[in-house]
Amino acid sequence: MRIYLYIIAGITSALLGWNIGQFFLTDLGLFTQFPEITLFPCIAISLAFGMVMNEIFISNPTRPKRSLQTAKQPLLIALGLGTLSGLIAGIISQILFLPIIRVPTPIVRTLGWLLIGSSVGIAEGLSWRWYSIEAGSKKRFQQRLKTSVVAASGASFTAAILFELIRLNWGTMPAEFKGIEDPIGFSILGLLLGGVFSLTNSPSYIAALRAGRGFEYIEFKDVPPQYIEFNDDPEEPVESEDDPQNPLIPKINQSYPAIDKSSLSFTTETENINDDEIEEGLSIQLPGHGTIRIGCAVENTHISIPGIPLHVADIKLEKRTATLIPDNQFFYAIEVNGTRLKSRRSIPLKHNYVLTFYATSLNGINEEKYYRFVYYNRFLDPQA
Template sequence: MEAGDVARFQQRLIISVTGASMASLVAAILFESIRQGFGRMPPEFRSLEDPLGFSILGLLLGLIFSITNSPSYLGALRAGGGFEYTGINYEEIDPNTPSRNPPHIDRRVLQFVSDSRASKIEEGLSIKLPGTGKVRIGSTFKQCQIYIPDIPPHVGNLILNRRQALLEVNPKFLNTIEVNGERLTATNKKFLKHNDILTFFSINGNGKNETNIYRFVYYNRFLDPQG
């Protein structure tokens, strides 16, 4: 899922190349030390020099690549139902068309995994979440990091702390959010787990629920170490 993140790929590439170079240098030093030791041994044992040298190099390279290519534990929200592609935005063509801001992210704080330049939320796109901090969700334009029209002005926050994500819901709008199909009625806070489904319900001018829904799937890890 990290595929398309050029910056992350370059970071992994630099770390891998640097680590491999250091491993080769350490292997050469160790091999030379062992070779000098074998020089005082009987000739029949000297045939082990090359296999032992390659074994040391392979061991160090395996250790380095197991670290640099390990999965990244990062949080993300994958957009689902409610964020379907709606076609061409005619508001940009016809100025007389009533203006309506589409769901989008604040690029100063968030970005998509596959396209760091995009801001509009569409089905299938994954929003990369920061390691720590707070992400505000609601329909208040330019004040919410995840803006969704028709839902409450400030429905809640995502509190992020390393590998944990806490959904903190505005107590006034508990009935407008579901986690895995269950409304949050007893508490306004819930720790999210991998593959949890978040559903946001729209409201009308009187604050009553409407039929429009917006869904996200929460991920707490990526499994593409190559980026």
């Protein structure tokens, strides 16, 4: 379905741009002696608009009003780049068509289409920053921008070559086709651009945990006193007012929930004083493979949350799959989608699963203190 929507959007945008250009040329008589200067900007703007809007609405199909609000900045970028690149392509084409220079038409047309396609790729790649949480990663943003430009340029170059091959055999075509040469050519351009964007813009299957309720209230004063000391040797009892014989009392070096920066990272930059601090709304990007350990211990724990058990669970990540593996002793302190776990059975995680970890004390579970994550395995919603 995704590829069909992109192809339809590409063809529709190209034909719409061509028709708008024809309106300016024939009805308004704008630059009739230099048609490319009018036609190319119209097509470039229309294609850039179409591809950007299509990606925004496909990424967030259930919130059209939100998508329209999000689209303002991306569309301004598409408008600017489309206008600039279209004018450049049109002016270059007119210069190369001058009798004193007279470059072959196929070369001029290919160059013009290449400029249009690359501008659409730049517009799509740059505007992605404004509607995707995934673009918070500088490396991922640069990779996406580069991929969009290269793919769009390749598609436009291929479209130009295919169109020239069709024109070589134009004499054998039925008479009714000879009057619609340009619309067919730009339809091919839109089709190929839509096809490549459906592949390059496909949802990322990057697993992530988005911090939810519970992380907005963390302060040092909220940490139970018994969680300040740690027994390095479980064979020796801990001196504690609550239970001097309890070997499971952990020590925390910080009073806030944190990630292990050597293994994990946030998908967006954090403005916290502590760059490893987890706050509500932040998404923790998980690796493609490996095991993530969750608990309140500082050492050998990838996600450390004060107040929960020393080791509450692991998340095992494999190729496009993730499995929650509860700790044998503290599985009862975990909820998945609002259902408390009753066994140590592993839980395969799916997109939008809600994981809740309860704080514990010597008296059992603290029902009022919990921390929630939403598991994502793809970034479909803008700023989701």
